Amino acid sequence: MRLIDIYEQLLHALGHQDWWPADTPFEVAVGAILTQQTRWNNVERAILDLKEHSLLEPEILAAADTDILEELVKCTGFYRQKARRLKNLASYFSRHEDTMWDMPVNVLRRELLELDGVGNETADSIILYAIGKPKFVIDAYTRRILGCLGLDGNYRILQQKFESELEPDVDLFKEYHALIVEYGKKYCTRHRCEDCVLLNNGKILI
Ligand code: SF4
Missing domain, CATH: 1.10.340.30 (Hypothetical protein; domain 2)
Known part of the structure; x- marks a missing residue:
């Protein structure tokens, strides 16, 4: 399982998020x-x-x-x-x-x-x-989703995993974190695990 595959899967499921809405x-x-x-x-x-x-x-x-x-x-x-x-x-x-x-x-x-x-x-x-510098943001949804996929660790460990595996691309990092949050809100928080695009009955789909 590669982190870029999870990204592609989330992007396919949710589309571009274009975070963060702000003027400055x-x-x-x-x-x-x-x-x-x-x-x-x-x-x-x-x-x-x-x-x-x-x-x-x-x-x-x-x-x-x-x-x-x-x-x-x-x-x-x-x-x-x-x-x-x-x-x-x-x-x-x-x-x-x-x-x-x-x-x-x-x-x-x-x-x-x-x-x-x-x-x-x-x-x-x-x-x-x-x-606008490439630092990957880890939040509760990231921990939850990665935990489901069998990847556990503290903030630093998870961040290092993303930063070492992905290209240091600001747009990718922005989009990826936004997708995780959106997915967490739409699926994880609502317990829509039967519709999960990453896991099915404990089996990893990517
Ligand atoms: S939808 Fe359920 S199975 Fe899928 S990542 Fe979220 S908590 Fe885990």
Whole structure:
């Protein structure tokens, strides 16, 4: 079983996803914080509100009134925590706006991980979808799907598997992660295992 075959199978089943919907890289990064522990439609609402208040600029968001910011992101849950995290992230973006694009990925990743509320998945989502560098994002759906296929491991092990087996192609990584999430939502979460295109009665189909 090759990871590229799983990709082809998911692509055939679901079609192109074209993630991540956003007007700017910073908007992607904001979305990566807001999407923690909530549904995407709540994130969309908050992003729209932030846009209407002209807050989707790093410097402006970093200096935003905390009460106003909390109110605007309330619909995504954990709003106090998220408002604080957004301000920290915005401050990082405003300080490194000119240099972060050329930073070695491991340096950028290390720095992002030092920010409050930025774990592996959020850091890698920002690197891949906002900065456009080939870092494979692992999430709960990836672990679940690979687990069904007999591939277990922690974040680093699974990420290394993808990154060593696939070409370091940003578009491929983006599409692949999007397909995994979509498949997870449509099939795994709804327990549609009898319709699974990857497995049938425990037998791997690819
Ligand atoms: S649909 Fe079911 S069998 Fe298929 S990957 Fe998801 S959880 Fe596993």
